[in-house]
Amino acid sequence: MGDLAAGKISLVPFAGRAFPELHIPLIPKSTYEVFVKDSVEVLRDYYPVVYAPPMNPNGDLYPNITVLVQDNPNDPFDETFLSRRTALGAKFNTPFDGRTQSFAIPMPPWLVPLPVPVGNELAVTMKSKEDLLEEEEYEERILGDLDDSGYCSEYNPYGDYGANRSGEFIQLDVVYEDPNILQWTKFTLAWEDIATILGVLLKPLGLIINDHGLFLRDEKYERFFGPGRAVYFLTSDPDEMMHFIGLDPDHYKRGFESQEEIFAWIAEGDLIPPTGLPLNIHCEVYDQSYLWSEAERKVLQNRPMFAAFFGEFVRNGPRLTEILRRSFDQGLTHNAVVEFAVATFPKASDERTKLAKVYNLRMRGEKRLKSLAHQVAQKWDIKNHGANGFMRWIACEEGKLRVKRMKEALIIGPDEQIIAPRWLCKCNDYTFQYIVRWLKENIQHICDMELKVHQQKEAAMAHNW
Known part of the structure; x- marks a missing residue:
């Protein structure tokens, strides 16, 4: 169950800064609404359901745009991502990670650049001359690698990396969801x-x-x-x-x-x-x-x-x-x-009933283990080998008990926790009395086998010393 049990609270699958090399400022509310409307109209040509979750009504600035779409299993995604990027007016897109894909859309020229969030603060980012020079050198190197088709031989499946990266971009995150969970995801995003x-x-x-x-x-x-x-x-x-x-x-x-x-x-x-x-x-x-x-x-x-x-x-x-x-x-x-x-x-209720059945069975077994340990406490060295350690020597086959051979018993070490075996948990009271009698008759033999194991270990340690 993993993450489910952990109860993760970071639900909204925003991609964060999907394009760390690009300048993606905060988006004012008016611009956000225009871009959401345009993006939804474009994506409706590709998906049966497109949903733009409402955001914080008190918000004035937004870091990116998130749109939820119903996944289409018959959609040839790898063949059409370029057409989607073009239709959205995006310059770049990230690889599809199985749930989310991000697009970088150039900021319209009429929009004044806004501060970029840094932690909890807002800081205006200004590119230095050195940064701009480095960008120009990078662009010249990439442009020099373009082949006759216009694609970069070094890397170009997810965007025109020969294009000018200066300026501001808007990040659009498209979240793909299975129809069976679509309504729930709408709730978690809204x-x-x-x-x-x-x-x-x-x-x-x-x-x-x-x-x-x-x-x-x-x-x-x-x-x-x-x-x-x-x-x-x-x-x-x-x-x-x-x-x-x-x-x-x-x-x-x-x-x-x-x-x-x-x-x-x-x-x-x-x-x-x-x-x-x-x-x-x-x-x-x-x-x-x-x-x-x-x-x-x-x-x-x-x-x-x-x-x-x-x-x-x-x-x-x-x-x-x-x-x-x-x-x-x-x-x-x-x-x-x-x-x-x-x-x-x-x-x-059904799941709890199943767990309760197993729990009650295990608790019954634990109770019987304690009872058996009490019956043989005088013979068995509880202090050194654990109260239930003798159980690693007992096998039940076709309703009959026997003392295990040395190799069988050593699979379970003396320091490991002994869990009541299923046959002990499920047996009725009459059978349990038979187990008690059998254990009393065989406990000395079990103790001798345990002693032999310790003697062999001590001899091996002395030899290695």
Whole structure:
């Protein structure tokens, strides 16, 4: 399960600076809207579904343009990327990485260059004479390698590298999505950071929002089976997810006029927990950092909408107190959310039933292992070889027990954790009594075999010494 269990919160698949060698400034809102409209019209000639997600309504500047398209499995992508680049008016494009492809479109001459973001600050970038001279030398070298067809023999599958790279460009990221997950991806891309904020708020309750849908970690079984082994898929339907969390889907579909309206909508969710906002009931503590990995912190520090929510909106005492009081009164806990989820989503209930069956079987086996260890404690040297170490010598074949041969037993080392074998977990009480009697009769033989192993090891060590 890997990333799913980790609960990654950096959802929006912006390509970042896909063209580090180009000058890509921030785009003003008016220009952004024009380019989005034009790009959508062009891409509709290639894809059955084209969607431009709405961005932060309070935003004035945008780093790049993102457009979601429904992937067409019959699309000869390698044969047509050049026509798309031409149709979009782009000079360069990145290789397709399986999900995203970026295009660099020259900035129109009527647009005044804007500052380029550097970390959380804005800094105007001016190219020095040395930089311009280096660019000219690079262009001359590339132009000298052009063959008769006009393509660069050194490198030219993804753009005219003989073209002038000076000036400003707009980066267009085209995200390709499977039809089965298209609606969910629309939700994760829309309104900039809604999905990211919800992901952080719900993470402490074990709910995970990622690119594949809404998932739930069951901590009870995760502690037993290990990370990622007790994660239930809940839904990839945005409406189902919003109903489950207690958000108003009708309001979401109407859209938002301001960032503050988005924040208020999020705060109304029934499952927005006090643990998601790590303050006590008196709002005395504020620290989100322990919820994030180092990689997540680096991503989130460059997200202004996220920073506005956790840095300004939730610091507002009355609003925050209302959220915390409501959640506190409801007794919102991880276990309560698990029970709510399995009652709401049948697939999650089925997965939990399967895990519970295995868990109960294993716990039954562990209990019987302890009982067997107690029965032979006087014979078996528990201190040196582990309470259940004798089990590595026992084999069950066709319902009959036997002491393993030396080579068989040594596959499991004396320091390895002994897990109750399936035959011990599944046997009935009558059979278990037979196992107890057999073990008492054979424990001395098992101890002798174990002693022989240690003597051989000591002899080998003495010889090597």
